[in-house]
Amino acid sequence: MRRHLGLIGIAALLLAAYASPALACAGLIGPNGAVNLVRTTTLAAHHNGVEHYFTAFSFQGGGGPFGSIVPLPGVPTKVERGGDWTLQRLVRETQRELQSEGLRAAAGLQDARVILETKIDALEITILEGGGAAVGRWAIEHGFILPPDAPEVLDFYASRSPIFMAARFDADEAKRRGQQLGDGTPIHLTIPLRNPWVPLRILALGKKSSDVVRADVYLLTEIRPALLPKFRRGMFVQYSAPASPGLLRDLRSDKGMGWMPANGMWLTHLAINSAAQDLTYDLAVDASGRERPSRVAAGLEPSRQLLRPLPRSDAPTAFPFVALVLGGAGAAWRARRRSA
Amino acid sequence: MMAAAWLQGVARRVAIVAAAVILVPILLYATPSAGSTQTFAITVRYSRFMPAQFTVRRGTTVRFIITNTDPIDHEFILGDEAVQGHHENGTEPTHGQVPGEVSVPPGTVAETTYTFLRPGLLLIGCHAPGHYAYGMRGWVRVID
Numbered sequence: 001m002r003r004h005l006g007l008i009g010i011a012a013l014l015l016a017a018y019a020s021p022a023l024a025c026a027g028l029i030g031p032n033g034a035v036n037l038v039r040t041t042t043l044a045a046h047h048n049g050v051e052h053y054f055t056a057f058s059f060q061g062g063g064g065p066f067g068s069i070v071p072l073p074g075v076p077t078k079v080e081r082g083g084d085w086t087l088q089r090l091v092r093e094t095q096r097e098l099q100s101e102g103l104r105a106a107a108g109l110q111d112a113r114v115i116l117e118t119k120i121d122a123l124e125i126t127i128l129e130g131g132g133a134a135v136g137r138w139a140i141e142h143g144f145i146l147p148p149d150a151p152e153v154l155d156f157y158a159s160r161s162p163i164f165m166a167a168r169f170d171a172d173e174a175k176r177r178g179q180q181l182g183d184g185t186p187i188h189l190t191i192p193l194r195n196p197w198v199p200l201r202i203l204a205l206g207k208k209s210s211d212v213v214r215a216d217v218y219l220l221t222e223i224r225p226a227l228l229p230k231f232r233r234g235m236f237v238q239y240s241a242p243a244s245p246g247l248l249r250d251l252r253s254d255k256g257m258g259w260m261p262a263n264g265m266w267l268t269h270l271a272i273n274s275a276a277q278d279l280t281y282d283l284a285v286d287a288s289g290r291e292r293p294s295r296v297a298a299g300l301e302p303s304r305q306l307l308r309p310l311p312r313s314d315a316p317t318a319f320p321f322v323a324l325v326l327g328g329a330g331a332a333w334r335a336r337r338r339s340a
Numbered sequence: 341m342m343a344a345a346w347l348q349g350v351a352r353r354v355a356i357v358a359a360a361v362i363l364v365p366i367l368l369y370a371t372p373s374a375g376s377t378q379t380f381a382i383t384v385r386y387s388r389f390m391p392a393q394f395t396v397r398r399g400t401t402v403r404f405i406i407t408n409t410d411p412i413d414h415e416f417i418l419g420d421e422a423v424q425g426h427h428e429n430g431t432e433p434t435h436g437q438v439p440g441e442v443s444v445p446p447g448t449v450a451e452t453t454y455t456f457l458r459p460g461l462l463l464i465g466c467h468a469p470g471h472y473a474y475g476m477r478g479w480v481r482v483i484d
Binding site: 132133134135136137139140146148149152154155206208 | 386387412446468470471476
């Protein structure tokens, strides 16, 4: 009975876009068990067969480590710091539209394999490959505190893609770096992928069934995407229109965003405002024009097959895909760090 | 004639097998006789006990063997509501000394033995933070 240990991990996915730091936090959990239920913003952009996944971790004060685990649809070819204001710019774009038109309507016995480790500001990021149980063990061995629904949720994702990102946010390091409350660290992941995909169920990890999950998901695709699920309680398509030249020009001018085409992109904004118990699906996207988003990718039916990342040889090089992770870091990790 | 006898034999064997399939679990698990010792195997998967409901006769001693297939810590606590409440608010990091209480680390098998002396309903629960509220619970009905 580790009564005093906080539980709960939370995950947040943000595909290919930016979010304002204030909005970009996933549900991060502190070693004292406090959960920051802050709205999450993610951008998933898909261009030339590459998904650019953006999310951000916000410094919420306190001390010690926070953590997150985020399922990924494939192995990133690059993990880097995201631009400075891409997510914020997207928020502004769609808010303006909303104002003018009114409110329209997320094993086995083998160990997890560490594929990549990097550090971005106060974030320690690890890309893992493994089954749900293996990733769960790795997380616990590294100080994450997993909530009771974690085994099922990790298997839910590992059955389709055995790639996860674990991120640890060291609040003490953030303080040393002079980060202020609400300051975010944008992360940009580049993942070769046939179609964009955004994990949503992971956002409900560790939450009570009646808790409300709030998130903003932005998609930038070469054509108007077909989405699955189409209709779900608590999921709203807030914006769907060709991306304006002004938006694309602004996004291209942000750091690391030179891959963004000057025109011909479609912007979609989905708002998630759902009870945790209803958030049992992910967002599958078909941006190929076939209008057939995968039911497996959406988590609506089981499959042995994965999310069909592009073969490495097919992958355009060095495109960014951004993501962020979830998690809970606990006393064990902190103690380990202190003793180190 | 021979065919009829053969069919009769087949039907008899089928009936015996069916009876065994139905009765053996009942005899082994559902209502073990008073004063006997039984073994119940429980698997923990996705933070659930499987199975989670049992019926035993008063006086039965049960050896619970719990297999934790999850990557997270669990525990098996058997007792009434007061016992469950005590553990839900307690601070003991591990269990194993008290009959009916045992910790089950990830990927391990643990066991505990308990003798059911009084008829009534006892609860099973895991009190790792959040697990009981999540639904990691069950019960044992003790009958005369």
